[in-house]
Amino acid sequence: MIDNRVFFRQAYLKDLSEKYIKHYTISGSDRVNYVSFKKNETEIIKNISDTVLYGKYSFSSYKEKLILKDRFSKPRCISIPTIKDRLLLKSLSLLIETYFSDIPKPKIPHEQIKKINQIVKKNEYDSYLKIDIKNFFGNINHEKLLSTVHTKIKSKKILQLIEKGIQNPTGTEKNNIKGLPQGISISNFLAHIYLLNLDEKYDNTNSLEYIRYVDDILIFCSKAEKDNVLKQIRADLAFLGLKIKSSKKKQGKLINLSRDKPLNFLGYSFFYDEKQNFITSINKKSVLSCEQKIVTILNKVNKNPSTKQLNRSLYELNRVITGSITREFDFGTIRTQRYGWLLFFSQMNDKYLLFRLDSLIRKKINHMKKKNPNIEELINDRFESNVKKFVTTYYEIKYNFKATTYLFEPDAFNLIEKRVFLEETFGFSNSKLREMSDKEIEKKFYRNVYKKIYTDYKDILEVMSGY
Numbered sequence: 001m002i003d004n005r006v007f008f009r010q011a012y013l014k015d016l017s018e019k020y021i022k023h024y025t026i027s028g029s030d031r032v033n034y035v036s037f038k039k040n041e042t043e044i045i046k047n048i049s050d051t052v053l054y055g056k057y058s059f060s061s062y063k064e065k066l067i068l069k070d071r072f073s074k075p076r077c078i079s080i081p082t083i084k085d086r087l088l089l090k091s092l093s094l095l096i097e098t099y100f101s102d103i104p105k106p107k108i109p110h111e112q113i114k115k116i117n118q119i120v121k122k123n124e125y126d127s128y129l130k131i132d133i134k135n136f137f138g139n140i141n142h143e144k145l146l147s148t149v150h151t152k153i154k155s156k157k158i159l160q161l162i163e164k165g166i167q168n169p170t171g172t173e174k175n176n177i178k179g180l181p182q183g184i185s186i187s188n189f190l191a192h193i194y195l196l197n198l199d200e201k202y203d204n205t206n207s208l209e210y211i212r213y214v215d216d217i218l219i220f221c222s223k224a225e226k227d228n229v230l231k232q233i234r235a236d237l238a239f240l241g242l243k244i245k246s247s248k249k250k251q252g253k254l255i256n257l258s259r260d261k262p263l264n265f266l267g268y269s270f271f272y273d274e275k276q277n278f279i280t281s282i283n284k285k286s287v288l289s290c291e292q293k294i295v296t297i298l299n300k301v302n303k304n305p306s307t308k309q310l311n312r313s314l315y316e317l318n319r320v321i322t323g324s325i326t327r328e329f330d331f332g333t334i335r336t337q338r339y340g341w342l343l344f345f346s347q348m349n350d351k352y353l354l355f356r357l358d359s360l361i362r363k364k365i366n367h368m369k370k371k372n373p374n375i376e377e378l379i380n381d382r383f384e385s386n387v388k389k390f391v392t393t394y395y396e397i398k399y400n401f402k403a404t405t406y407l408f409e410p411d412a413f414n415l416i417e418k419r420v421f422l423e424e425t426f427g428f429s430n431s432k433l434r435e436m437s438d439k440e441i442e443k444k445f446y447r448n449v450y451k452k453i454y455t456d457y458k459d460i461l462e463v464m465s466g467y
Contacts, residue, residue: 004155007095008052013045013087020090021083024446028082029063037083048088055157059085059164062181064171079170079181086185089165093185096162096193099152104199106192109266112213113280113347116270119209120254120278125220128263129230132248133237136215137191138179141241142166145180145194162186188214198236211265218265226251267345281350290341291360293320298364301383305368305375308427310383315425317361321388322396324408324453339453342390343407346397354390361387410449418445 006012027033037044051057062079069076081089107115119125146163153159165186167175180187191214202210208221208229221229230251234244250263255272262269262281269281294317301313323340338344365384369376388406396404413421418441422428426448433441 002095002098004095004158005053007091007098008049008088010045010049013048013091014041016090016094017041017045017087021087023443024451025083025086026080027063028080028085029061030082030084032083034083044084045087048084052088052157052161055160057088057161057164059168062168062170062184065183076182077170078183081184089185092158092161092165093189095158096149096153096186097189100189100193103193103196104203106188107213109213109344110347112211112266113268115209115211116218116265117278117280117347119220120270125209125222126255127221127223127226127253128251129219129221129226130248130250130263130265131217131219131230131233132245133215133217134243134245135179136242137182137187139242140178140180140191140194142178144240145190148193148196149190162190166190194240198233198240201236202233213266216266220254223253268348279350280348281353282345282348286341286345287353290320290357294357294361295364298361298368301379302368302371305372305378307378307382310378311425312427314383314386318386318388319408319453321390322393322407324410326409326411340407342393343397346394351391351394354394357390410445410453413445415441418442421445422448 023034025034060082062081065078066075166180208219211218257263257271259271262271264283267283267286269283271279273279297313297317323343326337396406415438419433423430
């Protein structure tokens with residue numbers, strides 16, 4: 001028997017606040033930032049606890065943030081809750097997951113990519129079908145969703161709280177009567193719950209292999225079954241009020257996959273090479289994005305080959321190559337977070353691509369030295385010899401991840417090292433850094449190091465999700 005009250009008691013909410021509300025947490029429509037929230041934290045938490053337990057909690061409207069993929073696409077709307085609502089929604093999300101603890105959890109991309117390789121190695125299917133659900137979050141039917149939620153959660157107060165959370169308006173709109181707001185913590189798991197019956201049906205169909213990640217579905221089957229499978233899944237989605245995105249639908253024979261015509265899924269590319277080895281690579285869009293970052297960084301050195309620029313560009317280039325890891329002590333265990341291009345795509349095995357990227361860097365550096373011989377010695381001493389390699393990074397991730405010191409690890413820096421890093425890498429004045437308090441150094445380090453790491457990681461997720 002689950003005690004709902006535990007999730008909304010002041011002590012529990014206080015623990016959640018310490019873990020999830022940080023100084024970089026974005027403020028919502030009430031404009032209450034982290035500092036203001038912390039000043040009144042005890043009072044705010046008491047208010048959340050009391051109003052939830054009495055069934056009188058009221059959400060503030062979500063702040064609207066539009067993300068544009070390109071000039072040809074409609075913007076994606078992100079709903080940003082107030083810090084108070086964020087805390088309540090996180091607690092509510094953990095409660096919902098507790099009630100549905102017996103269902104299969106959403107698999108992370110790494111697990112899905114491993115499964116694809118295992119399926120292909122079995123050589124039981126000759127065809128594939130890849131589909132995207134059109135505007136998945138935006139078309140989820142509230143009545144059908146809440147009916148599914150009600151099979152586990154019987155409390156009217158909790159059901160009403162969930163309903164309020166998903167119907168709460170974003171920006172200037174009135175109540176949201178359809179779809180789930182993207183950006184609030186309960187939406188992802190509720191979306192997963194919405195497709196439970198669909199997942200169960202196709203997971204238990206012996207004549208095919210079914211893989212789903214949010215709104216991306218990949219099915220392996222026989223050529224003879226492919227049309228029937230497509231017809232059936234289209235009907236099953238229609239029952240839920242969902243449609244297939246026709247521009248993203250793709251089907252074909254596995255044997256026909258090549259480097260020029262791969263199967264793309266979750267940011268990866270799958271194909272057979274000339275020796276008929278099944279290759280797991282990275283899609284062209286993401287590779288191009290990585291190459292553009294490399295060229296942009298090296299062009300800065302070419303335009304301004306000063307010591308300051310060399311140090312800054314070396315750091316930026318190495319971060320693109322190795323990514324970043326943090327090893328935080330969390331509730332008695334070491335929790336490792338991975339941020340970066342190759343860390344995210346660590347299931348790839350396309351070494352040809354990695355050698356190509358390392359070659360691109362060498363060629364660009366050699367071009368700079370030939371173009372401007374006066375800086376050749378400076379580049380050799382301070383830059384070229386310290387540039388890391390994609391190939392080495394790959395082997396460190398695959399075979400030495402727990403012990404590696406090759407990848408960038410910012411939270412391993414002590415305060416003295418952070419001051420030195422800010423001075424040498426970002427050109428901050430030594431005298432000004434000495435005048436700063438420890439707290440000010442921590443903020444400077446976060447803004448210049450962590451914030452950029454998180455931004456890079458979001459860029460990767462957007463490439464993967466198609467946004």
